[in-house]
Amino acid sequence: MRKGQSIVELLIAMGIATVFLPALASGLFASRNGRAEQNQRLSATALLKESEEANRIAREQDWSSVATPGIYHPSQSGNTWILPTGTEVINGFTRSTTISSVYRDANGDIVTSGGILDPAIVKALNTVSWTTPISNNVSSTQYLGRYLTNSVFSDTTASDFNLGIKSSVSVTNTSGGEVLLGEGGYADWCTPNASNMTFDLPKSGVANGISAYEGRILAGTGENSSGVSIDDIAVSDTNPPVLTSRGTFNGYKTNAIFIEGNYGYIATDTNSKEIVIVNLTSPPFTQSGYFNAPGNGNGQSIFVSGNVGYATAGNKFYTFDLSSKTGSRPQLGSLNLAATGTKVVVAGNYAYVSIAGSVTELQIINVGNPSSPTVVGQADVNGQAAVDVTVNSSGTRAYLATNSSPTQREFFIVDTSVKTGNRPTLGSYNADPTSPKAISLASANKVVEIGTGGEEYQVIDVTNEASPVRCGGADIDSGVRGIASVFEADGDAYSYIVTGDTNSELKVIPGGPGGQYALSGTFESQRFAFPSVTNAQPVILNRFDGVIAKPLNTDIKLQIATTGAVGGNCTGVTYNYVGPDGTALTYFTSTDGTTIGAPIPLATSGSLQNPTQCFRYKAYLSTSDKFASPVLYDMNVNYSY
Numbered sequence: 001m002r003k004g005q006s007i008v009e010l011l012i013a014m015g016i017a018t019v020f021l022p023a024l025a026s027g028l029f030a031s032r033n034g035r036a037e038q039n040q041r042l043s044a045t046a047l048l049k050e051s052e053e054a055n056r057i058a059r060e061q062d063w064s065s066v067a068t069p070g071i072y073h074p075s076q077s078g079n080t081w082i083l084p085t086g087t088e089v090i091n092g093f094t095r096s097t098t099i100s101s102v103y104r105d106a107n108g109d110i111v112t113s114g115g116i117l118d119p120a121i122v123k124a125l126n127t128v129s130w131t132t133p134i135s136n137n138v139s140s141t142q143y144l145g146r147y148l149t150n151s152v153f154s155d156t157t158a159s160d161f162n163l164g165i166k167s168s169v170s171v172t173n174t175s176g177g178e179v180l181l182g183e184g185g186y187a188d189w190c191t192p193n194a195s196n197m198t199f200d201l202p203k204s205g206v207a208n209g210i211s212a213y214e215g216r217i218l219a220g221t222g223e224n225s226s227g228v229s230i231d232d233i234a235v236s237d238t239n240p241p242v243l244t245s246r247g248t249f250n251g252y253k254t255n256a257i258f259i260e261g262n263y264g265y266i267a268t269d270t271n272s273k274e275i276v277i278v279n280l281t282s283p284p285f286t287q288s289g290y291f292n293a294p295g296n297g298n299g300q301s302i303f304v305s306g307n308v309g310y311a312t313a314g315n316k317f318y319t320f321d322l323s324s325k326t327g328s329r330p331q332l333g334s335l336n337l338a339a340t341g342t343k344v345v346v347a348g349n350y351a352y353v354s355i356a357g358s359v360t361e362l363q364i365i366n367v368g369n370p371s372s373p374t375v376v377g378q379a380d381v382n383g384q385a386a387v388d389v390t391v392n393s394s395g396t397r398a399y400l401a402t403n404s405s406p407t408q409r410e411f412f413i414v415d416t417s418v419k420t421g422n423r424p425t426l427g428s429y430n431a432d433p434t435s436p437k438a439i440s441l442a443s444a445n446k447v448v449e450i451g452t453g454g455e456e457y458q459v460i461d462v463t464n465e466a467s468p469v470r471c472g473g474a475d476i477d478s479g480v481r482g483i484a485s486v487f488e489a490d491g492d493a494y495s496y497i498v499t500g501d502t503n504s505e506l507k508v509i510p511g512g513p514g515g516q517y518a519l520s521g522t523f524e525s526q527r528f529a530f531p532s533v534t535n536a537q538p539v540i541l542n543r544f545d546g547v548i549a550k551p552l553n554t555d556i557k558l559q560i561a562t563t564g565a566v567g568g569n570c571t572g573v574t575y576n577y578v579g580p581d582g583t584a585l586t587y588f589t590s591t592d593g594t595t596i597g598a599p600i601p602l603a604t605s606g607s608l609q610n611p612t613q614c615f616r617y618k619a620y621l622s623t624s625d626k627f628a629s630p631v632l633y634d635m636n637v638n639y640s641y
Contacts, residue, residue, distance in 0.1 A: 036133045044128040044138045051126040054081035059144045072097045098125040116602045119611040120146040153528050153637040168521030181517040181621050181629040187510035189446045189459050190472035198504035199243045202228050209257035210498045212484040218264050220254030229254050232280050247283030260304045267299030274299035274313050277325050291320045291329045301343045308370045312341030319370040332370045343388045347395035356385035364419050379423040381412040388438040399447050404435040426465040440485040452479030517629040520622040528615045529570040538611030539641040545597035549631040554623040556630035557587035562612035570614030576607040577618045
């Protein structure tokens with residue numbers, strides 16, 4: 001019985017063994033392979049982490065090494081990592097990094113299809129694969145961001161703006177540098193032509209005085225008995241103008257002349273009538289009044305503003321009443337000057353007098369109360385005797401002409417924005433060998449200085465006040481003795497000069513830009529090559545912001561242009577200007593009249609490309625009021641690289 005039971009037990013044991021031994025053997029085999037697979041995975045994961053770190057290091061070293069889509073693998077180079085193209089096999093593992101571009105939707109979210117390229121980030125798919133003991137792989141995804149440096153390209157100074165292209169606009173330095181519409185006029189002040197339009201004044205006297213406003217010129221030829229005191233000349237509103245004498249007045253030697261409405265004022269040598277008032281309403285012209293300055297001085301200069309006359313005689317300054325133009329006009333006030341007052345001009349509540357015979361060449365007089373004028377400021381320009389002065393319309397700048405000197409300059413810009421105390425000289429110009437006689441403010445940034453000898457008609461560009469320069473001139477060998485500049489409502493601009501010629505004393509020189517603003521103009525900024533041009537990597541334009549002024553009836557709008565560099569520079573490329581929709585049909589505009597700016601969208605197609613290497617902007621200025629202009633003060637373009 002026990003023997004039979006043993007046989008049965010043996011059979012059962014053998015059956016169980018038959019069932020479990022293969023499973024056990026398989027388990028033992030799987031255990032051995034699993035350990036090998038685990039070891040492979042651990043090794044592959046280490047290689048994967050190494051790829052991720054190599055990618056980061058390569059990105060930090062040079063963004064261009066990860067910026068281009070493709071297949072790469074990490075490789076040590078000295079003490080750093082680089083990413084050669086293609087895959088690598090290392091100890092039985094195949095390793096690669098696939099770089100691809102990243103796109104975002106309108107909300108800035110990363111999308112798998114469509115969207116706009118984000119040039120500041122790439123996707124890196126790292127893979128390590130093996131085939132033994134079985135085929136398998138590990139992978140990871142990285143987003144590698146470009147380390148960006150924010151920077152700003154700015155146009156803000158006159159020097160910055162002067163690097164751009166100007167069409168019917170001008171760059172001034174009133175507020176540190178700005179762009180505004182150029183002034184009207186069909187000619188160019190810097191290329192004067194004095195030969196085309198001339199006019200013969202009566203008799204053969206020496207012309208030495210001139211005053212004008214639109215449509216009318218008053219010229220004096222009474223330096224000797226051969227001329228007339230006044231020739232009243234009508235100027236037609238044509239281009240070129242036609243000059244016609246309306247009539248003359250005689251009887252006095254003319255030292256200086258001024259026209260206001262239908263009245264002419266002569267500064268004379270007649271001691272009982274230093275200033276003579278002539279009614280020019282219609283010929284024959286007659287004397288209507290006069291001013292008799294105390295003493296026996298000669299009238300040197302005359303200026304009229306409102307119902308007050310301002311005159312100099314010797315070293316005296318006078319104000320007199322012109323509420324009536326007839327009879328003897330009463331004196332209102334007077335004061336002693338530093339020396340002989342050669343010219344007086346008035347702007348606002350201040351009179352500016354050029355002085356000869358003193359170390360002070362300019363005196364500023366407060367005439368807010370004409371009955372009690374007071375000297376409040378002065379300037380020593382370190383020049384010879386001053387012969388003439390003119391000021392801008394705001395009275396913030398005085399332009400002074402002095403006698404010729406071989407060692408000193410003859411033209412000076414004086415800062416009169418503050419009227420009191422010693423006023424500084426901002427800049428000067430050497431007119432020698434010309435001996436200056438007079439100056440005229442031709443436009444906001446052009447002054448004409450005239451005289452005898454040398455180049456008798458010189459145009460001085462005062463855009464850079466610290467360094468005024470000659471921009472043009474004309475030789476008028478007979479000498480120029482007087483000048484008046486006129487800016488017409490239709491944009492025409494002229495200098496009228498009286499010369500020493502016998503038969504054509506009066507000459508008309510067309511000018512421009514003139515006194516009023518041009519109706520429209522454009523400014524194209526300098527070509528800006530971003531730092532990335534040197535390594536062929538584009539920058540990302542973030543936004544632009546401009547500071548502007550947009551007075552009533554004026555407008556300013558912008559377009560921008562981007563392009564890639566050619567041959568490492570941005571000069572030989574084409575710039576296509578576009579607005580916010582990427583076409584040439586739209587413009588960036590201002591909503592508040594003081595600023596203009598917008599984000600610059602990312603774009604990889606069309607005329608606007610962002611990222612980019614080269615950038616310019618174009619400003620369009622316009623006005624329907626010739627006396628008002630929009631202004632571009634500053635432009636800042638923010639970018640990242």
